[in-house]
Amino acid sequence: MAGKRVVIVGGGGGGDAAAFALRKRGFEGSVVVLSADRDRPYDRPYLSKEFLRGEVELPKVYLHDEGEYAAQKIDLRLETRVTGASAGERKLTLADGQEVPFDILVVSTGGTPRRLADVPNAYNALTLRSLRDSQAVRDALQRGSRLLLVGAGFIGAEVAASARQMGKEVLMVESAPVPLARALGTEVGEVYASVHRDKGVDVRTGTTVTEWHTYGGRIVGATLSDGRREDVDVVLVAIGIDPNLDVPRALGLQLDGGGVKVDEGLLAADGIYVAGDVAFHQHPVLGPIRVEHWEVAKNQGRGVAAAITGAGGAYTRLPYFWSDQYDVSLEYRGHASGEDRAVWRGDKDGLRFSVFYLRDGRVKAVLSMNDKKTNEVGGKLIETRKEIDASALSDESSDLAELVPAQSS
Ligand SMILES: Cc1cc2nc3c(=O)[nH]c(=O)nc-3n(C[C@H](O)[C@H](O)[C@H](O)COP(=O)(O)OP(=O)(O)OC[C@H]3O[C@@H](n4cnc5c(N)ncnc54)[C@H](O)[C@@H]3O)c2cc1C
Numbered sequence: 001m002a003g004k005r006v007v008i009v010g011g012g013g014g015g016d017a018a019a020f021a022l023r024k025r026g027f028e029g030s031v032v033v034l035s036a037d038r039d040r041p042y043d044r045p046y047l048s049k050e051f052l053r054g055e056v057e058l059p060k061v062y063l064h065d066e067g068e069y070a071a072q073k074i075d076l077r078l079e080t081r082v083t084g085a086s087a088g089e090r091k092l093t094l095a096d097g098q099e100v101p102f103d104i105l106v107v108s109t110g111g112t113p114r115r116l117a118d119v120p121n122a123y124n125a126l127t128l129r130s131l132r133d134s135q136a137v138r139d140a141l142q143r144g145s146r147l148l149l150v151g152a153g154f155i156g157a158e159v160a161a162s163a164r165q166m167g168k169e170v171l172m173v174e175s176a177p178v179p180l181a182r183a184l185g186t187e188v189g190e191v192y193a194s195v196h197r198d199k200g201v202d203v204r205t206g207t208t209v210t211e212w213h214t215y216g217g218r219i220v221g222a223t224l225s226d227g228r229r230e231d232v233d234v235v236l237v238a239i240g241i242d243p244n245l246d247v248p249r250a251l252g253l254q255l256d257g258g259g260v261k262v263d264e265g266l267l268a269a270d271g272i273y274v275a276g277d278v279a280f281h282q283h284p285v286l287g288p289i290r291v292e293h294w295e296v297a298k299n300q301g302r303g304v305a306a307a308i309t310g311a312g313g314a315y316t317r318l319p320y321f322w323s324d325q326y327d328v329s330l331e332y333r334g335h336a337s338g339e340d341r342a343v344w345r346g347d348k349d350g351l352r353f354s355v356f357y358l359r360d361g362r363v364k365a366v367l368s369m370n371d372k373k374t375n376e377v378g379g380k381l382i383e384t385r386k387e388i389d390a391s392a393l394s395d396e397s398s399d400l401a402e403l404v405p406a407q408s409s
Helices: 013-024 044-048 066-071 131-143 154-165 181-198 246-251 294-308 372-384 390-394
Strands: 005-009 030-034 074-077 082-086 091-094 099-101 104-107 111-113 146-150 169-174 202-205 209-215 218-224 229-231 234-237 241-243 259-262 267-269 272-274 279-283 287-289 320-325 328-334 341-347 352-359 362-369
Touching: 005 013, 005 099, 013 030, 013 074, 013 104, 013 294, 044 131, 044 154, 066 074, 082 246, 104 246, 104 294, 131 234, 146 154, 146 229, 154 169, 154 181, 154 320, 181 202, 181 320, 181 362, 246 267, 259 267, 259 272, 272 294, 294 320, 328 372, 341 390, 352 372, 352 390, 362 372
Parallel strands: 005 030, 005 104, 030 074, 104 272, 146 169, 146 234, 169 202, 259 279
Antiparallel strands: 082 091, 091 099, 111 241, 209 218, 218 229, 267 272, 279 287, 320 328, 328 362, 341 352, 352 362
């Protein structure tokens, strides 16, 4: 391993974690991180929350001090976009034509926000992925007071909460019947719709923008499919991402599930690993999944480092994510599909509850709103892979920890 050269494409959650984990595991070869971003790796979840609201400022947003890269002998190259790659020749090509050879490659290229074709090219029509995007949204919100959010997924919902906390008027337009429908299903989505409405967000679901109104290079209004015309100062289009698959395509990797197919150990091809939003992972407990969440990207990055240093095997960690909106804290472990049976436990109206998702009697995921402890035990129930009595899950007087077999509790 000593003389090997690991090249990591992507300086986000997955790529950064892989680089530092390699050093932590004693990897002595060279570690190069190629990142198209202008900034050194930062904590992306802050960008729709604390950083956007001005509660956390720049140095704290970075994952590491600048000097740590040199100290750990991590060759971080910013503003460096990989535009070509050859798996056979073990080399990458950069936008400036330079070639970068590798022995082992890690791909963690994340995604690019989707755009809507009909949104005018205006300076106040924004998307949110990078630190600079977040700064732009923040600046725009300082100048204007009316935010139109197109899309009520996690980014849209979190920005709505932040903007309300900043005292802005928020209009949330979502074509689905409820916010967060795709990620969390209709019933939990309804809970979020009322949370946002209670906080003063104008939530218009089952609605789209039918016409944009511009003046002097900026969007000043939108007509919605409900026939109403609204004035706006800032528009944020938050309708999800397209995974960045150009590099995997150039490498000839197998694409599936919206990402790159990797085996249980996150390996896509000989010496080529994939982590984060672009990884379509054959999860040993949950089956094939691709997850667009922070902890998953970071943990997969660490999993790749383990594999490279010979401590790999199947990557078994359960997906975990959270979302903070106002004082509502969501945690989610595992992975559910739309067909799974939902079993509720707790106080839905009081916003303190959990939902277990069962397939063939086994818990596949647990979602918790302001209910951290249940979520932790839920994770253990998923790992047991045993059939669980649904009535015990819904019965608040039952001690869930008792359902966890002794060796896994
Ligand atoms: C505003 C915001 C808030 C979020 N909040 C949460 C949250 O609360 N909880 C949660 O679980 N998840 C959250 N997420 C999701 C989470 O941030 C992502 O799942 C995570 O960042 C994915 O990590 P990654 O390494 O796969 O990709 P990224 O972090 O996107 O990193 C990809 C990197 O690859 C680089 N890159 C891409 N293509 C190339 C190329 N060709 N050459 C060189 N470099 C390239 C990019 O510049 C970038 O540095 C949030 C995301 C956003 C945008």
